[in-house]
Amino acid sequence: MFFAIDRVLRREVARLFRGLQDWLLPVPAGCPFCGRVVQGDHPASPGQPCPDCRARAAFPPGLPLCPLCSRPLDGPWALCPDCAAGTPLAGVAAVGLYRPPLDRAIVRFKYTGRRYLAEPLGLLLAAAVRRRWPDPPFAAVVPVPLHPGRRRRRGFNQAEDLARVLGRELGLPLATRWLARVRSGAPQARLGRAGRQGNPGAAFVAEGVPPGAHLLLVDDVLTTGATARAVASALRAAGAGQVSVAVVAVSPRPVW
Ligand SMILES: [Zn+2]
Ligand SMILES: [Zn+2]
DSSP states (O other), rough: OOHHHHHHHHHHHHHHHHHHHHHHHHHSOTTTTTTOOTTTTSOOTTOOOOHHHHHSSSOOOOOOOEEEEOOBSSOOSSOOOHHHHHOOOOOOEEEEEEEETTTHHHHHHHSEEEGGHHHHHHHHHHHHHHOOOOOOOEEEEEEOOHHHHHHHHSSSSSHHHHHHHHHHHHTBBOOOEEEEEEEEOOOOOGGHHHHHHHHHTTTEEEOOOOTOOOOEEEEEEESHHHHHHHHHHHHHTTTSSSEEEEEEEEESSSOO
């Protein structure tokens, strides 16, 4: 009993502390990714990545990517093995690979209370979506939900923060009520490769989706794509016509 109270108390104090961090952590004056204050010919816009981080965030030129899911290909394939086997996803737009500076920015965004990183990451994501779909055909942006317990512990859903910026930039409504996570998958970061492959823990249910709508699903990282495929299947079962995806980063190594 006392243990339970102690645990709840500690969790609530931790949550309060994270909430305070949002207020107390000053938005850095320099690049939100590397902290450098760039001067001279290329002054960074306030709160925006410096030209160096911007260049490093993009996919390396010439890297072969799966045209459907945007993950690097490890052979002369037309599609990656996952997409070749059939996928409910219509396409994936990504800023770049999960490596510096995006990996560090995403970890700081999710786990250290630096919610202001949603803005620069969301702006890069909006640019990636416009590159892939110059005239975005979507009815709404839909963040991948967190399980309610995890959302409570973290205090926010990083995908929702990104989707809010993306929706604003693309002029699309943010839809958070069509989709729910009914089972929590173990966080991918804590699973080995085998665990990520067979992480069937996460389950999603959808309802109220406008029939035939083309939706843009938003998440921070696409690793195996299992979560995105599970969500897309749920949205399509609920009536969505097509589901495309916008993620900040894709896994730099093949995970199929
Ligand atoms: Zn930088
Ligand atoms: Zn693919």
